Amino acid sequence: MEGARVMEVAARQPGPRPAEFTFPFALARQARAALDEAAGRLRVVVADHEAAARHARVDFAGPVREEFDRRLGHLLGEVHTEIAALRAEASRLDDLLADAAKRRADAEQALSRWEAAMRALAVG
């Protein structure tokens, strides 16, 4: 009889306490905003350079202009690439934050279930 009761309690035991989910949400949001801000500033750099270059090109001619245009085009192309990379990373951080939020919710639910089980066990 006593053995049967031990078996019953063991079956209702919720197991070890689930670990809390750890993720630096605030830092992730700050990093995401900083990446966004950097990308925005870089876009301003590109726009201002392109507009200024259009204005300066009037009457500007010769091999010096060709070399300058080539170099400017190359560098603005690099900046465009970095903008795209920053935006891609900001977007990945968005996904990461969403995933982390889901994982945090799952972990909280698991913890709630465990705590409920522990309470039931104590009452029983």
Add this chain to the structure above:
Amino acid sequence: MAAVVSGDPERLERYTRVTEPTIPPACRAVNAAVAAVAAFNHAPNDLGGRVPAELAGRALGPLWALAVLDDQPEAFAWALRQADSGSGVGAVVFGDPELFAALVNARMANRNGSDAELLAQALAPCGMTPEEAAIFAAMLATTSDRGCATQLREFLFGDLGNFWAGDDGIGPGRAAAALLRTMRAPGFILAFLTGFGPDAPTSMNGLLAAKLGKVWPAFESFRTGNLVAGLVSARNQSLLARGQSLRSLPARAGLARSLGVVGGVYSTASGVADLVGQGDPRQAFQERGTEYAADVAETAFSASSTAFFVAPNPVTAGATLVTGAAWLGLEAWNHREDIARTTSTAWRVTTDVAGDLWDGASDGAAAVAGALNPFD
């Protein structure tokens, strides 16, 4: 066809002015992103997601390169302004890419340098010794672009002054001519020592020499069938622009020197003939005193300046200055009464005119016109 550079300095300067301020905020934003990403990456994270640490910092590379590139248009503008005719409006054409690049590099290396310093730096690699470059740069720094009005004024006061100073001329004219010619002596000493003859004030043939300096590059280009480059050259009117075709300078300087030699030989010969015509020097001096001495000094000045044209060196340069100063002093002494009279007349006219102007503008203007006309 020789490659030329043209551009509007105003527009190019505006490029640098507009783009330069955009870089520092972008760099700050990127640095902030680097710091934020690092903080995120180092925090405990069960998800394991990390932002590539080098990502944000990578943008700094092109930004720094852009910052350097952004300075270039301002340096282009500075180089173009050295070739500007002085109008300060519209595009400027620069016909010597090598010299242009040298000027731009000098400006890029030292944006706070004075024009003279930068020109000296830029011109030194163009085959000039540092001393020559420094002298040329000093000439450029102290001699503004000589526009048409300046050349006309020099022609009137220099070349026509010599006619005015002739036998039928007016006394003070000789002193004025001596002053002008002596004052111009350092100009052509500098000019020929540095090989930039046609671009500097040159003798009493200043107008001819200046015109020659302006036309020569165009002529040279026309001669080689390059019409566009010829027009471009003709448009460049500043000292540096005229000096930009460094290869043609010796030829131009040589021609101007030849003209100077011919003129100097003629002046010396006519001066000697005049002195010989006056007979025994001792007797002539006793009879005419300082007037005869002035004739001797003038002839000596013509001879020494001719020697300087033939063999420019410190000795002939010094002789030119000394004889020129002596001639000037003697002419001024000989015509001291005329000069004093002219000065007092000018003062009287000035005060009269001031009074007349006070009483009535029209009467005053008539007095000026009448009193200042030397042929009246």
